[in-house]
Amino acid sequence: MLTDEMVEQFQKAINSPTRMLKEKADLVSYSYDGSFGTYLPELVIQPMSTQEVVSIVKVANQYRVPLYPRGRGTSLSGGPLPVHGGVVLDFSQWNQKLEIDSDDTIAVVSPGVLTAEIDKAAKKYGLMYPPDPSSAHVSTIGGNLAENAGGPRGLKYGVTKDYVLGLEVVTPEGEVIKTGGRTIKNVTGYDLTKLIVGSEGTLGIITEATLQLVPRPQATGTMMVIFDDIVDAGRAISKVLTSGILPSKMEIMDQASIIAVEEYESVGLPTDVDAIILIELDGHPVAIADECKQVEQVCLMVGAREVQIAANDVAAAKLWKARKLVSPAIVRKKPTKISEDATIPRSKIPEMFKRLKQIKEKYNIDLVVFGHAGDGNLHPNIITDKRDKEEMKRVELAVAEIFETAIQLGGTLSGEHGIGTMKTPFMKMELGEAGLDMMKRMKSAWDPKNIMNPGKVFPENENQRLVLVDE
Amino acid sequence: MLTDEMVEQFQKAINSPTRMLKEKADLVSYSYDGSFGTYLPELVIQPMSTQEVVSIVKVANQYRVPLYPRGRGTSLSGGPLPVHGGVVLDFSQWNQKLEIDSDDTIAVVSPGVLTAEIDKAAKKYGLMYPPDPSSAHVSTIGGNLAENAGGPRGLKYGVTKDYVLGLEVVTPEGEVIKTGGRTIKNVTGYDLTKLIVGSEGTLGIITEATLQLVPRPQATGTMMVIFDDIVDAGRAISKVLTSGILPSKMEIMDQASIIAVEEYESVGLPTDVDAIILIELDGHPVAIADECKQVEQVCLMVGAREVQIAANDVAAAKLWKARKLVSPAIVRKKPTKISEDATIPRSKIPEMFKRLKQIKEKYNIDLVVFGHAGDGNLHPNIITDKRDKEEMKRVELAVAEIFETAIQLGGTLSGEHGIGTMKTPFMKMELGEAGLDMMKRMKSAWDPKNIMNPGKVFPENENQRLVLVDE
Incomplete structure (x- = not known):
């Protein structure tokens, strides 16, 4: 006080x-x-x-x-x-x-x-x-x-x-x-x-x-690649990156996010697909035009149904708008959105999608997946209502299982959102006792009185667990 | 023992x-x-x-x-x-x-x-x-x-x-x-x-x-830009980087390094110039061809005497060979080469060259400057003979003044070689008491017995000074 x-x-x-x-x-x-x-x-x-x-x-x-x-x-x-x-x-x-x-x-x-x-x-x-x-x-x-x-x-x-x-x-x-x-x-x-x-x-x-x-960069080029099977989408990403082309963005949207967007505001995305990848290339205009064609070839080769290259900036903006609408679209269903950022090695994207589907069914939750596929930084989003305490209990278990899965697949708890208060219970699982100890030593050496943002990053006790419901 | x-x-x-x-x-x-x-x-x-x-x-x-x-x-x-x-x-x-x-x-x-x-x-x-x-x-x-x-x-x-x-x-x-x-x-x-x-x-x-x-990258392109005044070379670097082009390399050689190379093995570099910059672009072949022209325009605009674009890989390799020959070329004169890597903000390159010239004259030493100009990471090299103890004393003072100058110009002691044993006496000058203390706390927290590579990075006493001669 x-x-x-x-x-x-x-x-x-x-x-x-x-x-x-x-x-x-x-x-x-x-x-x-x-x-x-x-x-x-x-x-x-x-x-x-x-x-x-x-x-x-x-x-x-x-x-x-x-x-x-x-x-x-x-x-x-x-x-x-x-x-x-x-x-x-x-x-x-x-x-x-x-x-x-x-x-x-x-x-x-x-x-x-x-x-x-x-x-x-x-x-x-x-x-x-x-x-x-x-x-x-x-x-x-x-x-x-x-x-x-x-x-x-x-x-x-x-x-x-x-x-x-x-x-x-x-x-x-x-x-x-x-x-x-x-x-x-x-x-x-x-x-x-x-x-x-x-x-x-x-x-x-x-x-x-x-x-x-x-x-x-002098210019950008955008394309949408449509997949009937999300596994092919995962393969396409690796294939593009080993063909000498480094896109500035490679964003994935699963069917649930596509449908949510189309129901929210029809952008004209195909809803009968397993996944789409939005790709942006940037750099020299001539190079982009050529690289778009190369990316198209690669994607079709690994089983993409169709590739649409945005003809101009307006068409490109429309595609990126679709990606941006995912978050507002999904919260229309229920008021609470839990946005995770468990990140996995790129090659594990297909496996991660499979596991997320299992988690969704096991805990009977509303799970939508989209995110930065190019670097394995997916955003599984759980749509729920924090007033529904029974459902929130299931959500807690689902979130914990998402973290465990990411670590099992050689990934990490957090790609870009941070640990904060939310993920402290899982730190030891990823870092091990010794890894966590070395971090704690640095914290103690710099902040012996623990006054700087206490209660974050480090678990405060052995039994700490994920709690999403105010009890 | x-x-x-x-x-x-x-x-x-x-x-x-x-x-x-x-x-x-x-x-x-x-x-x-x-x-x-x-x-x-x-x-x-x-x-x-x-x-x-x-x-x-x-x-x-x-x-x-x-x-x-x-x-x-x-x-x-x-x-x-x-x-x-x-x-x-x-x-x-x-x-x-x-x-x-x-x-x-x-x-x-x-x-x-x-x-x-x-x-x-x-x-x-x-x-x-x-x-x-x-x-x-x-x-x-x-x-x-x-x-x-x-x-x-x-x-x-x-x-x-x-x-x-x-x-x-x-x-x-x-x-x-x-x-x-x-x-x-x-x-x-x-x-x-x-x-x-x-x-x-x-x-x-x-x-x-x-x-x-x-x-x-699918291709690379190389060019040599010749300057009658090294100050223009400094301006050219900034100008290229703000024109939407990011070369993969921008290496500078001053007149002394050019002459040393030509005396060692004639590559055909112009020796009557103040400096040359070697530039490499990488990426899409069509983009490179166009960007080479853009870079040429920019360089001529800020006062370059001439721009030579390598016609093919053989011509490019010849230019890069010249850059690689600097080190062997300069040690021909005297057996001891002290390669520094004091690094400065890019905009301070012309000023740094001026100061290095003053240091060279003040201490009457043989100083050659080349290096990674694009990122301000110059390599002032002092050519000497470590058996000549009188000269080495002057070299010690010159090296110390190079470090001081880099820090005065908003730069750093070391861009890529590390502190090791050589630069520990200057750490406090750059980091301040508190900055150095925070680093030491980390070292003590992790290695309380100080068994890991002791005597490096941190000065071991207040009066430590640069010593290049075995006394």
Whole structure:
């Protein structure tokens, strides 16, 4: 419990009293994210400078008050939830800095900048910021950094981490460190940059990031490949990637997602198919035209029913709209959507689809599968109603079995959403005792008082289990 | 000092007595690398399985014996040198595993595999392993991983770290952990993979790596751009990269390196110029042809004297041969070559060249500059004779000033060679007290007895300074 003295100290740490929220009505807005569970913070502070963050962290350290950095709260794994009381740090107001240095092809940003704004600014210089999580228009770069956000372009361009050259970080004890820098190559000591990106706010607070930009591709080409058998779709993906072509996106939609989209807003997708793959190529316009034909050949060779190459940008946009409609379409059926991101080696996609079908039947749940097939990052989505406690129990078991299956197939619990509160019970299953121990040692070495985003990433006790229902 | 008991315990840790070297004549071969200083190990072991490494580490832990993992000893920063006595672990014999899984586009390798062999194996499947350090044909992947090796392709493809999906690591206390996996996306806990790559053998021993392969580009195109003023060369690089084109390589050679090459073996380079840039584009053949023309336009616009596009593979090979000849050419003058890799933001290349010229004059040394200009990773090479102690003193000062300059210009001590023993005195200058402290905490948390490659990365005392002369 925060005492008046502590609140007063926190107040002194920031320059404006209006950036500290104490009213219940305000606190409620910070009690949830895009995942499950609600936890009321005791206080919300909106820092707007590194110095303010330093002062806040020092107060928190003195009184052992938990701190939870938060961007726009779009996390699907519980990253910013104040599970042990304390103070939420809302970075969404600190969005002033967005500098592009075109000569160095970098962007320097403050943590509250919306991710899509970075790419928009880069575009003016013929550059691109590749990471494209679906939430890019509403999520902050700070949150993307904390969770190492992915997106469809991950296949060709990698994820957030691959574009972070340097960070300014306030350590859990209130020291300011600079990691990395402004160069692509840097092997001076341990790579703290890539350690902090994806550490979910448990190792420090990111106050500034230097991001690498790349030349913006001159053109893109889109195609839809239709499969009567999802196994062939899996084979097509590998075959394309070993034919010398690296598409920028390869997204899969299973029949259930196709039907959901068509029922929601008819885009003209074929509903009598097992799966479709949407492929985007980017680069030189002439190369794309030729590569589209090569991809078509490869796909037909491995059993695709049909390949449709989008004739122009309008036709391409229509196909990508279909992909984007999956999420809104599926929640029409029932209000609660559990979006998983268990990720498997690409070759295991057909097997994973088979197993997901079995899980769907075994637990009698509504399961839709789509996602970033090119890199094995599928999104099995369970559609349910969290008020239906009986069904939620089955959902819990199904989710657990999805995680187990992914690990059995040589994959991972999370490809891009993070561990947060949701997946902590499964960490040991993937990492083993020793692997988890080495991570815990780092956490203890950096944050001996465990004030930085406690309750995340690591299981808090041996018997912790997945709980999706507020009990 | 190793006792007989310790040697006996180490002997028991491996399956074959022939893989343990005790004779002075053998030990001498392990006393140096590609950098400076000689340190005789007390024992050399050649492990060939994870279980052997575990057993060795447990013995080392019990007796607090330092361990120094080593590949083929091509390190330019002292990485494998046994500076505090103890045991060198020679991994060059453990090269049996090199498996390509083309469906998952990955390679799984044992630590002693030569790096160039991986790309060669990948080629059979239409795939590529992009990292291409100059030493690729003689250095092991284990060493490349430990040092996070770079190379010319870093500009477009990034460095070793960007292609490591998973590792098997024996911790400093002898536990086996698996980091990452076989998927591109993985956000399950802290990124131990990218922490261990580049940690120079100080955090554990890599016993297996899973590497990401990419589709092999269908074609390449090479061009030479000639500049009367190196400042224009710097501008050309930025201009090309903001015109929507990402070359696979952009290598610069200053006049001194050009002349050295022409004197060594005439390749037909123009010697009356300030600098040349060699550019390689890769991808679709039609795109390359068009992009070469675009690059030519851009370069001429910013003041290039002339652009020569290689008409065919033979002409291209000749140009790249010139680049490769720089190192052998410059050591003809004097026997000792100090190859630095201070790296700066790309926009600072012209300024860096100016400063390097000043340093050359100030200390009256023979300085040649070439390297990976596209990513700011220059290689200032000092040509000297280590027996000339008077000159070596000036060289020491010059090297120190090169490091200071790189950091002043927003760059880093090391782009791709590592810190090793050579650059430890400068770590605090770049990282600051707090930054260095956070790295040390990780080292202590993982290796409390400091047996893993001690004397590397971290300065051992406050007054440590660069010493290139054996005193």
